[in-house]
Amino acid sequence: MDKEEIISQGYLESYITGDLNNEETREVEELIASDKEAMLEFYNIQKLIELLAIRLGISASPVIKRTIMEHPSVSSHIKPIDKGSSGGWRMAMAASILFALFTSVLAAYFYSQWRTTDNELTSLIAQNLQLAESFNRVNNDLNNLRQDVAVLISPEYQRIIMDGTENAPDVKAVIYWNSKQEKVFLNSSTLASLPTDQQYQLWALVDGQPIDAGVFDASTGTFQIMKNIAKADAFAVTVEPKGGSESPTLSTMQVLGKV
């Protein structure tokens, strides 16, 4: 018989009632052991017969259960209920009190351990945050420096030194200008600090005409990125009201450098 025949011809149902010869029984057993679908089908049939049988159940006399439980084969395994002596009871009581004490001590111990660990964890988290902040700061600085160095060593950048005018004879500022990429960097570290209502403004001079290249504050150390400039004959810095002016106040010119 193949699987299809066993299932469709009702052999699974017959297997439940045992209404099969040895050969058929063997074939059915082989199928349900090896085939998931047949196994599931068989399971479902079994559950239905169980459901029907329970639905059709009839109570037997209560005496029957007693005779079963009193049958020697069963009754020899019934455990006597051990009522125990009072001494045994006291021992059990003492043991449970000891156990309760022991577990309380353990609980207190673990609680204090937990508190300590919790505090340590909090301070470690704080330290970790500090480290992360320092790292970020150093990392930023490093990135800035890398950029500065890249500008300094690049052959694409032209270095223009702006000398101090008579307004500021000791001052120098340096422009790094990549005319192809139109990028302008400014190092203005020697310019003096200004009142808060004033800012420096950089100008590019093209054929004598000033073009705004951005405002900046006196800043130490690093390069400042200015507005893009494609063409320039010279660069100059003036002092302007905060936010900058449309045209330079020439009387305030601090530095000037020709390309």
Next chain:
Amino acid sequence: MQTLDLNTVLIKRIKSRDTTALDYLYENYSEALFGIILRTLRNQEAAEETLHDVFIKIWDQIDKYDPSKGTLFTWMYRIARNQAIDTLRSKNFKAFEKSNDIDGYVDIFDSSDLGKEDYIGLADVLSKIGEMCKKLIQLNFFMGYSHAEISKNEDMPLGSVKTKLRSCLKNIRTQLSKDFG
């Protein structure tokens, strides 16, 4: 399948000779098994004696139960059915005499005195499967008749008895799963 897991525990406990597990088994399955035994024997006293023997057999032979060959209930069902048929054929029982024809058949599914709560509307489903189906299922699964006996008495080819029984059970399953969505 939760039932299987529960039964695994139950079987383990019975194997370890835990009599409370036998108690549980009796409380949950004795009525189902007794229904089959009583309908097969149609004699209260003989049926109760047989039920006793069946549970002792379950207790004594639990090691013979092989879960790969069917559920615990199927195993117990077979023991009850076979034990009842054996009793029926025994010399002692001849005195009671069960008529060997199927005239004694009554529609047990229709009995209103079952006194069981019908949570899943089984009665409703059973009322829809037709008289022939009800009769075949009852004779074969709950009254101890073999396919051959049914075939002879109902004047129906043996193969048809088998396939008809299958389609009847399948019909109930379809109806039940329809009702449960």
